[in-house]
Amino acid sequence: MAHWSNDPGAPNFGPPPQLPASSSTLYDSHSSLGNFLPRESPPNASTSYTASTYNNPTLDWSSMAPPSDQEMGQLGIPSQYPAQFPSFSAPSAAGFTTKLNAPLDNVSMDSISRLNMRITTASSAMSPSGTAPLALDASMGVHAGVARGTTVPLLTLSTAEVSDEEAEEEEEEEEEEYARSTLKQRHPNKPVAVIRQCRKLTESQKTAAKLTTQINKEKNQRVMADVVSVATGRIREANTLAEKHSVPVHRINKLIGNPGIVKQPRRPNAANGLVAQKFDEYNADRPAGSKLKLKDVRERMKLDPECDLKTMSEDKKEELRGMVAQRREIKSVAVRPTNRSAARTAQIKLKNIGRELLEVDEQCGAYNITLFTRGHLDDSVKPCVLASPEAHDFFTDVLKLNVWDVLRLFEQWACTRKKGAPVRDSLGSNRKEIVEAMQAGIGFHTNSNRGKIPMSFKNFEHDIMEKYKLKVVGWPDGLEMKNPSDIGSIDDLRRINRAWKSGQARFMELTSAEKKELAAKIKAREEAGEVATRKRAERSDKGGTHARRTTAAKSAAKRTQVKARRAKQRAESSSSRSDEGEQV
Numbered sequence: 124m125a126h127w128s129n130d131p132g133a134p135n136f137g138p139p140p141q142l143p144a145s146s147s148t149l150y151d152s153h154s155s156l157g158n159f160l161p162r163e164s165p166p167n168a169s170t171s172y173t174a175s176t177y178n179n180p181t182l183d184w185s186s187m188a189p190p191s192d193q194e195m196g197q198l199g200i201p202s203q204y205p206a207q208f209p210s211f212s213a214p215s216a217a218g219f220t221t222k223l224n225a226p227l228d229n230v231s232m233d234s235i236s237r238l239n240m241r242i243t244t245a246s247s248a249m250s251p252s253g254t255a256p257l258a259l260d261a262s263m264g265v266h267a268g269v270a271r272g273t274t275v276p277l278l279t280l281s282t283a284e285v286s287d288e289e290a291e292e293e294e295e296e297e298e299e300e301y302a303r304s305t306l307k308q309r310h311p312n313k314p315v316a317v318i319r320q321c322r323k324l325t326e327s328q329k330t331a332a333k334l335t336t337q338i339n340k341e342k343n344q345r346v347m348a349d350v351v352s353v354a355t356g357r358i359r360e361a362n363t364l365a366e367k368h369s370v371p372v373h374r375i376n377k378l379i380g381n382p383g384i385v386k387q388p389r390r391p392n393a394a395n396g397l398v399a400q401k402f403d404e405y406n407a408d409r410p411a412g413s414k415l416k417l418k419d420v421r422e423r424m425k426l427d428p429e430c431d432l433k434t435m436s437e438d439k440k441e442e443l444r445g446m447v448a449q450r451r452e453i454k455s456v457a458v459r460p461t462n463r464s465a466a467r468t469a470q471i472k473l474k475n476i477g478r479e480l481l482e483v484d485e486q487c488g489a490y491n492i493t494l495f496t497r498g499h500l501d502d503s504v505k506p507c508v509l510a511s512p513e514a515h516d517f518f519t520d521v522l523k524l525n526v527w528d529v530l531r532l533f534e535q536w537a538c539t540r541k542k543g544a545p546v547r548d549s550l551g552s553n554r555k556e557i558v559e560a561m562q563a564g565i566g567f568h569t570n571s572n573r574g575k576i577p578m579s580f581k582n583f584e585h586d587i588m589e590k591y592k593l594k595v596v597g598w599p600d601g602l603e604m605k606n607p608s609d610i611g612s613i614d615d616l617r618r619i620n621r622a623w624k625s626g627q628a629r630f631m632e633l634t635s636a637e638k639k640e641l642a643a644k645i646k647a648r649e650e651a652g653e654v655a656t657r658k659r660a661e662r663s664d665k666g667g668t669h670a671r672r673t674t675a676a677k678s679a680a681k682r683t684q685v686k687a688r689r690a691k692q693r694a695e696s697s698s699s700r701s702d703e704g705e706q707v
Contacts, residue, residue: 314456393435473509596628602619
């Protein structure tokens with residue numbers, strides 16, 4: 124512990140303060156800053172501690188700059204006090220002592236200087252000899268004041284009332300802080316992903332981590348040097364092969380390119396569900412940083428008789444599969460709890476997407492372009508463009524726009540569209556957007572110049588599949604594919620609309636095998652004499668003559684109908700007048 128002395132193991136705070144003999148304050152030179160305060164309650168416990176009350180030097184907190192959390196922690200002040208720091212008050216000295224119990228052995232001079240703590244020496248302060256007042260009307264640092272030998276009879280806190288303007292400024296700052304929302308706050312109904320909590324490293328662990336980082340950095344540099352040499356050799360080999368076979372170099376590059384491995388996610392199984400369940404069970408009471416690893420969990424499961432899948436019932440296995448499927452679904456849609464984690468997740472995923480899009484361009488010759496931007500003004504996701512070089516030329520040659528200007532407009536629209544923008548989330552708007560998306564999909568695959576091709580839901584197999592050889596994939600699970608006008612749930616319409624907008628639901632051409640199967644089905648139906656489409660409702664005037672009439676005949680029939688209607692109206696009005704006359 125640091126003492127008020129010249130102990131080489133402690134900060135040099137100068138000689139210990141000298142108290143007058145008449146002082147009733149208990150003081151311990153080997154204590155903390157909080158024990159400079161009086162042990163008894165002041166005369167006016169509800170008022171603030173000032174120099175005029177005790178006639179002592181005052182630690183003026185009102186002139187301080189807001190300290191950091193680390194500095195507040197070093198001084199023993201809880202982290203929730205910095206917001207009310209300038210107007211800090213307490214009913215008694217004991218309250219100050221408990222809240223400002225600052226052990227000086229952990230306080231560095233840099234922390235004290237950064238806190239801008241100043242001692243305003245009152246005019247009645249005692250001189251170093253204690254015989255006469257020392258008139259010093261100046262502000263000096265804590266260390267400087269003590270090092271000069273200034274007597275510090277008592278350190279008190281100045282908690283003068285804050286003005287209305289300062290209070291309003293604090294309220295505005297709090298409102299601004301509250302307005303800085305996160306993705307989690309803007310989506311309260313969505314599940315929230317869990318951020319991994321890591322334990323704090325010791326000094327030895329930090330040193331070992333730095334050493335490991337340096338070793339890995341040097342290793343990566345050596346690996347990259349070898350990779351560059353191998354890549355250079357591949358370029359030479361590609362040029363040699365191109366000259367040998369008289370083919371373009373880009374064709375050789377496509378042929379020898381290493382394709383990326385694309386895997387589908389495995390179906391949920393009971394083994395994965397059991398591991399996930401036991402992982403949560405074994406680590407339930409363990410603090411962050413000391414949780415069991417997957418390898419340790421599997422070793423424990425070998426000794427647990429409940430983890431034997433051979434003796435497990437089918438109902439239990441099905442329950443575990445459902446748990447895995449549910450966890451996967453929640454993980455896929457869970458929002459990140461903070462803006463920083465959201466930005467980091469976006470950075471990692473976009474890096475993987477960019478690599479795969481580049482492979483699609485190089486290996487398949489498919490041009491692509493993707494624009495990414497943040498969806499809210501407070502988000503930290505950086506806008507970016509992932510595109511083939513030819514896609515940039517498309518923007519400049521055809522659209523007469525720069526792709527980066529389009530990205531800026533995209534970001535501006537995304538950050539401001541919710542302010543005063545019309546809400547298009549009704550039953551009618553969702554139905555309209557679904558129908559338009561489906562008609563656009565049919566038109567894209569058929570290259571139709573005859574206008575919009577109507578979508579048929581009742582006779583989809585005959586009117587769409589048999590005629591245009593198209594099928595719908597990605598329709599939301601649990602929902603029947605029928606006319607949106609027949610769907611009355613806004614939630615179901617939102618799911619369908621979102622699926623079509625995101626590309627999950629789309630039209631696809633039938634494969635060769637599906638076309639053969641469809642042709643065989645049509646042939647069997649025709650041989651059986653079955654009707655392919657549903658019969659339409661019969662007309663009410665079925666069986667009558669429907670000769671085509673000329674324009675003159677139509678006009679004559681219309682005049683006859685008008686005359687008959689007017690005669691009927693006159694008859695009704697005359698009958699009503701006669702009834703009124705009889706009543707009179």
